[in-house]
Amino acid sequence: MGVVFSVFGLGRAGLPLAAYISSKGYKVIGIDPNKRIVDMVNKGVNPYPDEPGLDELIEKLGGKELIASTSYKDAAEANVHIIIVPLGLDEEKRPVYKYLEAAVRNVGKILKKGDLVVIETTVPPFTTERLVKDWLEEESGLKLGEYYLAHSPERIITGKVFEVLETYPKVVGGVDKASGEYAYKIYKLFIKDIHLVSSARVAEITKLMEGIYRDVNIALANLFYMMCEELGIDFFEAREHANHHKHTHILLPSTGVGGHCIPVYPWFIINEFTSRGQEGLVKLLLESRRINDGMVEYWADKIEEYIGSSSDNPNKMKICIKGIAFKPGVSIISGSRNIVLAKTLMDRGLDVYVYDDNISKEVVESMGLRWLEPAKADVVFDTASLKIYRNKV
Amino acid sequence: MGVVFSVFGLGRAGLPLAAYISSKGYKVIGIDPNKRIVDMVNKGVNPYPDEPGLDELIEKLGGKELIASTSYKDAAEANVHIIIVPLGLDEEKRPVYKYLEAAVRNVGKILKKGDLVVIETTVPPFTTERLVKDWLEEESGLKLGEYYLAHSPERIITGKVFEVLETYPKVVGGVDKASGEYAYKIYKLFIKDIHLVSSARVAEITKLMEGIYRDVNIALANLFYMMCEELGIDFFEAREHANHHKHTHILLPSTGVGGHCIPVYPWFIINEFTSRGQEGLVKLLLESRRINDGMVEYWADKIEEYIGSSSDNPNKMKICIKGIAFKPGVSIISGSRNIVLAKTLMDRGLDVYVYDDNISKEVVESMGLRWLEPAKADVVFDTASLKIYRNKV
Numbered sequence: 001m002g003v004v005f006s007v008f009g010l011g012r013a014g015l016p017l018a019a020y021i022s023s024k025g026y027k028v029i030g031i032d033p034n035k036r037i038v039d040m041v042n043k044g045v046n047p048y049p050d051e052p053g054l055d056e057l058i059e060k061l062g063g064k065e066l067i068a069s070t071s072y073k074d075a076a077e078a079n080v081h082i083i084i085v086p087l088g089l090d091e092e093k094r095p096v097y098k099y100l101e102a103a104v105r106n107v108g109k110i111l112k113k114g115d116l117v118v119i120e121t122t123v124p125p126f127t128t129e130r131l132v133k134d135w136l137e138e139e140s141g142l143k144l145g146e147y148y149l150a151h152s153p154e155r156i157i158t159g160k161v162f163e164v165l166e167t168y169p170k171v172v173g174g175v176d177k178a179s180g181e182y183a184y185k186i187y188k189l190f191i192k193d194i195h196l197v198s199s200a201r202v203a204e205i206t207k208l209m210e211g212i213y214r215d216v217n218i219a220l221a222n223l224f225y226m227m228c229e230e231l232g233i234d235f236f237e238a239r240e241h242a243n244h245h246k247h248t249h250i251l252l253p254s255t256g257v258g259g260h261c262i263p264v265y266p267w268f269i270i271n272e273f274t275s276r277g278q279e280g281l282v283k284l285l286l287e288s289r290r291i292n293d294g295m296v297e298y299w300a301d302k303i304e305e306y307i308g309s310s311s312d313n314p315n316k317m318k319i320c321i322k323g324i325a326f327k328p329g330v331s332i333i334s335g336s337r338n339i340v341l342a343k344t345l346m347d348r349g350l351d352v353y354v355y356d357d358n359i360s361k362e363v364v365e366s367m368g369l370r371w372l373e374p375a376k377a378d379v380v381f382d383t384a385s386l387k388i389y390r391n392k393v
Numbered sequence: 394m395g396v397v398f399s400v401f402g403l404g405r406a407g408l409p410l411a412a413y414i415s416s417k418g419y420k421v422i423g424i425d426p427n428k429r430i431v432d433m434v435n436k437g438v439n440p441y442p443d444e445p446g447l448d449e450l451i452e453k454l455g456g457k458e459l460i461a462s463t464s465y466k467d468a469a470e471a472n473v474h475i476i477i478v479p480l481g482l483d484e485e486k487r488p489v490y491k492y493l494e495a496a497v498r499n500v501g502k503i504l505k506k507g508d509l510v511v512i513e514t515t516v517p518p519f520t521t522e523r524l525v526k527d528w529l530e531e532e533s534g535l536k537l538g539e540y541y542l543a544h545s546p547e548r549i550i551t552g553k554v555f556e557v558l559e560t561y562p563k564v565v566g567g568v569d570k571a572s573g574e575y576a577y578k579i580y581k582l583f584i585k586d587i588h589l590v591s592s593a594r595v596a597e598i599t600k601l602m603e604g605i606y607r608d609v610n611i612a613l614a615n616l617f618y619m620m621c622e623e624l625g626i627d628f629f630e631a632r633e634h635a636n637h638h639k640h641t642h643i644l645l646p647s648t649g650v651g652g653h654c655i656p657v658y659p660w661f662i663i664n665e666f667t668s669r670g671q672e673g674l675v676k677l678l679l680e681s682r683r684i685n686d687g688m689v690e691y692w693a694d695k696i697e698e699y700i701g702s703s704s705d706n707p708n709k710m711k712i713c714i715k716g717i718a719f720k721p722g723v724s725i726i727s728g729s730r731n732i733v734l735a736k737t738l739m740d741r742g743l744d745v746y747v748y749d750d751n752i753s754k755e756v757v758e759s760m761g762l763r764w765l766e767p768a769k770a771d772v773v774f775d776t777a778s779l780k781i782y783r784n785k786v
Contacts (some may be wrong), residue, residue, distance in 0.1 A: 125624050155638065169637035197634055198627065205626050209617055209635040213643055219677060220609055224602055227662065227674055231518050233598050234591065241590055242602040244562035245548065249642050250606055259705065269620065281620055284612060284680050 006078035007087035008103040010037050010068060012048055013154050016080060016161040017084060019057040022066040025189040029075045030068040050331045053162040054283035072106035075146050080186055081107045084120040084154060088260060093267045095124055101123045104132050108139025116148040119181055122207050124268035128200040129175040150174040150183035152202040153207030159330050169193040173203035211287060213263035217251045219288035223294055225253035255383050256295040256328030256337035296337055300344045315349060320377030324356045328384040331358040338383045342369060399471035401496040402478035403430050404439055406547050409554040410477060412450040415581040422459040422468045434461035443724045446555040465499035473579055474500045477513040477547060481653060486660045488517055497525050501532025509541040511576055515600050517661035519682040521593040521602060522568040543567040543576035544593040546600035552723050562586040566596035604658035606680060610644045612681035615688055618646035648776050649688040649730035651719030665668045689730055693737045696774050713770030714747045721777040724751040731776045735762060744769060
């Protein structure tokens with residue numbers, strides 16, 4: 001029998017992955033509870049039109065080699081099940097497993113002897129070998145050895161998903177040796193640069209280390225920026241020359257770390273070691289989170305200070321936050337710190353508008369924010385360059 | 394008149410720099426209070442034989458184009474004065490300016506109109522434009538404009554000084570525009586990849602940011618190592634795959650950060666902001682220092698635990714610390730955390746010996762430590778690979 005894939009989760013990571021696998025000549029069944037997404041895919045219409053290359057693949061494959069459904073039962077014929085669903089944090093920064101658990105239990109209900117399950121969702125340590133394995137076995141009645149289970153963390157970068165899938169290295173590790181080897185063989189079918197590691201937990205920590213590296217280094221860049229401002233030094237000039245040193249990689253400062261990945265992953269590790277009573281191992285991570293989350297207040301203060309130094313009435317000045325996506329160049333506003341900044345300034349009683357090259361006036365207004373072209377504002381804060389400037393009257 | 398250089402400080406950074414400039418065809422007068430070093434140089438004998446390439450240059454130039462002296466008065470004919478002397482910390486982690494102040498004041502005593510002074514010593518922010526300028530002007534009676542003053546932080550890496558001077562980018566910035574431009578012109582005579590920045594303070598912070606980047610990232614590597622150990626994961630395997638991601642640069646863990654550079658520079662910034670009452674800006678730096686300084690205790694515990702799990706009497710087992718220089722591949726023990734580790738284990742009543750491929754038995758014993766070949770010990774800790782192992786009996 002040939003390989004048939006199911007992909008649980010047709011979000012911004014899952015749908016491109018499903019389409020990519022399908023484009024390599026495999027039948028793929030995509031499962032998602034969102035009926036709108038499922039219907040669009042089956043009609044050959046891309047629900048994420050800002051992802052380069054996805055339009056063509058969905059148009060070509062949607063409803064044919066790539067079939068979407070809201071029911072896990074439609075994935076029964078698949079023998080490789082990839083789970084790529086959100087795993088966020090609750091108010092207490094604890095992981096919210098409900099989407100993962102639901103997807104895994106559904107896979108468990110259709111799991112057959114010889115099937116492979118791969119978790120692509122980034123997860124806290126041991127999730128694959130403990131929680132996922134238990135859920136699968138409870139539902140399926142199968143035991144490891146009768147099925148295979150591995151972790152291969154997605155490394156997707158929104159806006160260049162296919163470049164990443166085509167050219168980036170990818171890691172896979174099994175909960176046992178046979179699972180790792182089989183998952184490696186299957187992934188080799190569609191990922192050129194696939195790397196087998198010794199266990200699922202190594203694959204899990206690899207992804208968490210990448211995210212934490214980035215969060216800590218963004219915090220350091222933000223610190224350096226604030227220090228340079230205090231010292232009367234142009235941070236960008238100093239950074240350029242410090243980074244001439246081939247072993248120095250100082251990142252860019254920002255309004256904080258947005259999105260649903262980098263600000264989330266440190267908490268997986270912070271929770272793990274806090275629950276072990278080893279707070280000393282996570283202080284650096286907590287401090288990095290504190291710095292990055294504090295950047296909204298820092299920039300709100302800077303903008304207020306800039307406005308306060310003007311001769312006009314601060315409350316009557318139109319302020320435009322230019323660039324409100326969670327990072328420059330994309331249209332995603334979910335998890336954006338720039339939105340938090342706009343709302344913080346509004347809460348302070350200022351006359352705040354927003355603008356983004358990639359986001360329409362309608363979308364802005366649907367979020368309860370007001371849209372204004374930067375040229376028509378009195379003061380503009382550009383979240384990409386971090387420049388606050390006044391438009392000439 | 395041609396350019397004649399003085400170099401104040403003939404240590405491991407200053408002497409190679411003096412020799413390098415001299416090798417480009419310039420007369421260089423090197424000043425150092427250490428008579429032994431001065432005499433060796435003038436006889437053409439290299440006092441730092443482990444620095445590749447230095448033997449040849451000192452033999453060729455020493456006492457001829459490169460003249461050493463203990464008296465600053467012998468540098469009176471120089472019109473470019475480079476100061477490259479130690480600047481360490483006292484017990485309270487405050488900068489010890491005495492060597493810098495002495496060298497600067499001596500330069501001030503021979504300073505002539507039109508001379509250039511360049512500080513290569515890595516210094517706290519504003520040192521060049523405030524302290525150094527004041528000392529120079531007090532001694533010389535000259536005012537900026539009559540002389541030039543700049544900062545160009547050394548980026549020397551012991552063991553490959555000439556490779557660095559020949560191929561690495563180097564930064565220079567003046568306390569005023571004329572100083573920067575003149576210093577750039579002079580450095581261009583012997584440094585290929587010289588970069589002019591807008592001020593001396595930008596040059597200062599560039600070097601401090603490099604050092605702090607490294608200290609924080611070594612702390613992060615040490616954290617990741619300790620976390621992986623707790624989780625039963627091979628850190629080196631996880632690191633290798635995390636670093637496949639082209640934007641991830643996780644460094645290597647260690648017994649801490651040794652030497653007189655990286656563990657020192659964060660304190661320059663910590664002091665600056667603590668004295669401004671801005672402790673929030675330096676918590677990440679303090680935590681990184683805490684982690685790195687704590688690695689000696691961590692490894693002492695690991696070694697004790699390893700020995701304790703053996704059937705033999707722990708106090709009778711010969712333990713060899715293999716690799717005691719401040720970093721692998723050099724013979725410098727000053728500031729080495731590996732020496733601190735050996736002494737920590739001795740204080741715990743264990744039978745400790747040390748060994749290093751690059752350090753003789755005599756030198757080891759002169760430090761009050763005992764030398765033993767690793768093969769003759771019961772248990773070896775290799776500080777480079779971080780492996781603790783038992784020799785087969």
